[in-house]
Structure formats: C-alpha cells, structure tokens
Amino acid sequence: MNVWMISILLSILLFMLDLKHCVEYVYLRLSQNMYNTSKKFKHFISYLHQECITSKRDAVNMLHNICDKISLIECELVAYALDQIVYHMLHKQNKR
Numbered sequence: 125m126n127v128w129m130i131s132i133l134l135s136i137l138l139f140m141l142d143l144k145h146c147v148e149y150v151y152l153r154l155s156q157n158m159y160n161t162s163k164k165f166k167h168f169i170s171y172l173h174q175e176c177i178t179s180k181r182d183a184v185n186m187l188h189n190i191c192d193k194i195s196l197i198e199c200e201l202v203a204y205a206l207d208q209i210v211y212h213m214l215h216k217q218n219k220r
Contacts, residue, residue, distance in 0.1 A: 167190070
C-alpha cells in the first residue's frame with residue numbers, strides 16, 4: 125500500500141468513528157419513539173377492550189387524536205395496524 129491509500133483509509137475510518145455518535149443518537153431517539161408509540165397503542169387497545177369505542181370511525185378518530193402526526197413511525201404503525209386492530213376488536217365485541 126502506498127501513502128496515498130493509507131491516507132484515504134485513515135480518513136474514512138475517522139469519518140466512520142465520527143458517525144458513531146450520530147448513530148447512537150438516532151438509535152436512542154428511535155427507541156424512545158417506539159416506547160411512546162407502544163404506550164399509546166396499549167392505551168388505545170385498552171379503550172377497545174372496555175367497549176368505549178363501538179365503530180371503526182370512532183376508533184380512527186380517537187387514534188388520530190392521540191397520534192403524533194410528525195412521527196413517521198407512528199404514522200406507519202397506524203396505517204399498518206389500524207385495520208387489523210379495529211377489525212379484530214370490534215369483531216370480538218360483536219360475538220359477545
């Protein structure tokens with residue numbers, strides 16, 4: 125290896141070490157966001173279990189009110205899980 129190649133590898137390594145702090149920060153924020161989202165979903169599910177919500181429209185409105193519209197994670201979880209959660213809970217209530 126020549127000096128030029130070693131210099132490039134060293135600069136890449138130093139750059140990657142600088143990124144470690146960024147990755148740790150993003151990981152911490154992601155963990156906190158997932159924890160908060162999980163708490164909100166548990167609260168939402170407990171409302172469904174208590175039969176406070178009787179229609180899919182009411183469930184969507186409640187989830188819209190408690191959801192953080194800025195959080196991409198919450199928005200994707202809502203879009204992914206809402207139909208499944210509400211269908212199963214309302215279907216379960218109708219069987220009683």
